[in-house]
Amino acid sequence: MQLTSAIKEINPEAVGETAPSAQSEAKPVIEIDHLHKVYKTGDVEVHALRGVSLTIRQGEFVAIMGTSGSGKSTMMNIIGCLDRPTRGKYILDGHDVSAYSKDERADIRNHKIGFVFQGFNLLSRTSALENVELPMLYANVPTEERHKRAYEALTAVGLAGREHNHPNQLSGGQQQRVAIARSLVNQPTIILADEPTGNLDTRTSIEVMEIFQRLNREKGITIVLVTHEQDIAEYTGRVVVFRDGKIRRDYKIDEPRDAGEELKQLPPPSDDDDEEE
């Protein structure tokens, strides 16, 4: 064990760890090939995705951008196994989920994916702790382990001490952090976030991006995030732009903004910003 960590210090690749520079060699966790999605409502057909191919590797942090109606949420729903493509192939962490039944999709979703939606989707009459425990109920995690993991996740997002507050007793940023904690508890391979900063002010948005950057860098969680804001996309490592159901641009961000550093430069929040009751 000690020898392994010694070798790691000298050469991370020697013990099979992926160095950041070798990210292009990391294994694909999302492989999408010529995907189509057609929504049918009565006689009306909407061709929401028109032949999308995309590979995302382990440890990437990707922003999905594009105008309203361009297919971003449709893409996220398919990546998250909430919906299935009309045509095309989707391989999630080595599993061909395009052929999966509804139950099989629910199962892989519970084990591999954490969701953070705009508007938080928290249960309002339920404490932060219970909200965070919810995905573990579906996954049949025993009570004690559930509490333990929920406390840990809330602590990781800076909400220790607020476990028993209901969502309406928390600020928007704090509610979003509860949603992030909830997305973490089943130890997902991937976090999917659809406009996670959509309702938040600048400072709170940076705080949320700081948490995502930390989870990505320190835990190696792959993150795919939809945003309308270029500023927010600049905290990620890659931007994929949709238009009319197709990918129009796909580019790397060589020097992402560092949310942690930026927060240090901002004036401290005023007293009542963070402690609304």
Ligand SMILES: Nc1ncnc2c1ncn2[C@@H]1O[C@H](COP(=O)(O)OP(=O)(O)OP(=O)(O)O)[C@@H](O)[C@H]1O
């Ligand atoms: N359940 C549905 N039934 C029918 N049409 C749908 C459905 N969901 C989405 N659409 C249509 O598919 C297209 C893509 O929608 P989608 O929600 O993916 O866009 P988006 O890029 O997420 O937009 P926004 O930025 O506004 O969230 C749109 O024309 C939309 O009206």
Ligand SMILES: [Mg+2]
């Ligand atoms: Mg959308």
